[in-house]
Amino acid sequence: MKVIIVEDEPRVRKGLSEAVDWSRLGMQLVGTACNGEEGWELFQSERPDLVIADIRMPIMDGLEMTRRIFEQAPETKVMIISGHDEFEYAQRCVSLGVQNYLLKPVGRRELAAELEKIMGDWRSERHLREQASQYQRKLRAHLQQLRSVFLEEWLGGSGHRTVTELMESLSFLEIRLNPETVASVAIFELDGDKKPAYSVSDRRLLEFALHNLLEELLAGRGAAYQRGNGQTVVIYQDETDEDAEGFQAWVHVSKEHAGGLLRVGVTAAVGPQAVPLTELPMMFQEAQRILGLKLSLGSGLVLQECMIRPVHEQLAVLHESYESLLVHGVELNDSEEIRRVLEQHFSKWTESKEIPFAEEIFFQFTGLFTKLAHRLGKSIRDYLGAEDLKKWQQPELFRSMDEIKNWWIRRFNDLSDSYQGxxxxxxxxxxxxxxxxxxxxxxxxxxxxxxxxxxxxxxxxxxxxxxxxxxxxxxxxxxxxxxxxxxxxxxxxxxxxxxxxxxxxxxxxxxxxxxxxxxxxxxxxxxx
The missing domain is CATH 1.10.10.60 (Homeodomain-like)
Incomplete structure (x- = not known):
């Protein structure tokens, strides 16, 4: 702990300098000054942790010097030693933030005891500051990840947040969104190929690059984050243009620009409208729903709500009779029956292309397949390789209804081979x-x-x-x-x-x- 003494009386200044064993206390006396002005200059050059000062001094008194010190370095400790036992001085010291005040003459033991107390307080405060600094460093190091987690939870609807709560979280994470301006949302993702040309690590790098490009193109007009599945979500705010058409134009341009630079296909889904921030989670969920159009309309598009065709007939449902036929086909190893049932189930949707979300058909079979596998004491992973498991988890990787149908025909035939006993x-x-x-x-x-x-x-x-x-x-x-x-x-x-x-x-x-x-x-x- 570095210490300076500011005292206009030479005898008192010398006495204070020699009154204690500074090193024993863990302190180092780095200089003395004879008035407030010199003391201020000494403080600026030495940056001490403790200033011991008189109040009444020529040129600049101790109170003014203390005020300047606290203004520049509020964590500095100041001990006032004064010959004036007046309430006004004590009150002014307290108002400045001085916590240590002694009256002259000061004895060695009294001074040493006060210095030990100051040292203990200083160490405790330094420890807290170091902890806070360490926390800030960790926060800064993981800020991007924390932003992504918060935005994903918020947009996903995890917990209701008032405008005040939302803005406190946004401010803490340094996410620049304005509660007074409406916002739009879009989801971007790389397109999956029938024959993937990239390894898992290469795809992750491309997804990361897509996120960085979109964040750069956003140019401060909102926020962007990368989801765990590699998608990039963009929250768009432009105070000069709150029209949804402006956002859609930005999405089109950004998709083409990013896809051209990375030489990959990119699909985007746009939330239906610009809304206040508190309503944005609903638009995000709608954008996720709209992204499902990719399976029926194809990839490489900017998907919007207007592309959803009205369905006038009942959606394809795996009725109990079809399910029973499929189960019998699997149990009896009748590959012809398996193909017939699945083709009949898929046929009208393959021809009409009126179903907007093809994954709704895909997921009708996952439960049945799992049940049949478990009946044999096996897991679905016994029948699915890495690529097939990925499609099981992300049916949006399929490019067409026919591809989904043929994939399930192969899966149920593979499962059927296990039913010999x-x-x-x-x-x-x-x-x-x-x-x-x-x-x-x-x-x-x-x-x-x-x-x-x-x-x-x-x-x-x-x-x-x-x-x-x-x-x-x-x-x-x-x-x-x-x-x-x-x-x-x-x-x-x-x-x-x-x-x-x-x-x-x-x-x-x-x-x-x-x-x-x-x-x-x-x-x-x-x-x-």
Whole structure:
């Protein structure tokens, strides 16, 4: 701790200089002065941590010198030693911020005790200043990251913020946004290629470069940050042009400029309108929704709300019947059925291109695929490589609906290969369900299509499966069961022939009689 003494009386000045062992106290006396003016000059040259001064001195008194010192270096410690025990002096010292005030004459012990107290306070305050400085350095080092985290949480709707709370956070993070000016938002992202030409690290560098270019093009008219998925979000404010068309023009120019410099495709999605800052999170969420248009409209565009086509028909939904058909196809390793179900599900949207957000179709299958994988005790990562997993997590990487459809056909076929041990039991259970259906609908004209629909498979596959499991055809099985039932009704229950025909779904008793005789070699009346 560096110390100077400012005292106009030579004897007192010398006495103070020699009164204590400065080094023992951890202090260093670096100079003395005989008046306030010299003391001020000495302070400016030595920058001491402690100034010991009298009040009444020629040219410049101690109070004026203290005022100047605190004005330039408020952390400096000042000890006033005065021969005047007057309330006015003490009051003025306190008003200046002086905390240490002694009356002359000052004894060695009293001076040493006061200096030790000052030293202790100084060390504590220096420690706090060092901690604060260290905190500021860390804050400065991570400021960009902290800004990104805050903006992502705010725009993502994490926690309600008043204008005051919002501005306090923006000010603390040095984000220059004006609460009095409306703002617009846009999301930029690199386009994904069918055959990626860049490694993961190269893509990250390109995303970082895209962010830096956009921030530079923004030129202080708002703020920009990079999201964890590589996208850059731009918050645009221009006090001279609050028109949304001006922002859209900037987005178009910036997208083309950045894409041209980096030699990559860039897609941007623009929030619907310019709004006050507190409403900007809603526009950000709308921009995210609009970015989904990329899957159906293509990449390399500036996507806007006006591009969303009104959907007059019901959106494609994976209905329970389709899901059951797909499950059966997977469990029975029927690749033809898997392709048929998926192509039928995708066909009308592939042709009409009216669905605005293709990922809504993609995510209908993720839960089903996961459930089927877990049924085998496996994870989806057992079936997905790095690139496929990335598309699973980011379906916007797909370029078309056909690409999504073919991707799912491959995934479900891969999964189906794992169901070999499950398959035999599953086939038997399906045929048992079909047989039960036949028994429960004996009074109807049972068709192969009706039975197949009952177990959610197609009729041609039911024919193959029934033959594989039972060794007989489905139609022969139905006929045999009906004839067995007819014999029971005729012999045991003594039911009339026309009534037996009705109970077995035959509307024409004569036709029933012919079928019965052909099957048994006897007429129905022979069994009565």
């Amino acid at each position: 499950f398959r035999a039991d599953r086939k038997t259970k399906i045929i048992q369900q079909v047989m039960q259906y036949v028994d429960e609908h004996m009074d109807e004209n049972i068709t192969r299509k009706d039975a197949a629909g009952h177990v959610f498979i197609n009729s041609s596959y039911l024919s193959r499966l029934f033959k594989e499991v039972t060794g007989d055809s489905f139609s022969n099985y139905v006929l045999n069961r009906k004839m067995e039932r007819a014999i029971h009704l005729l012999q045991v229950e003594r039911v009339m022939v026309y009534e037996v025909a009705d109970r077995l779904g035959y509307k024409d008793p004569s036709y029933f009689a012919r079928v019965f005789k052909k099957h048994t070699g006897k007429s129905p009346s022979d069994f009565q």
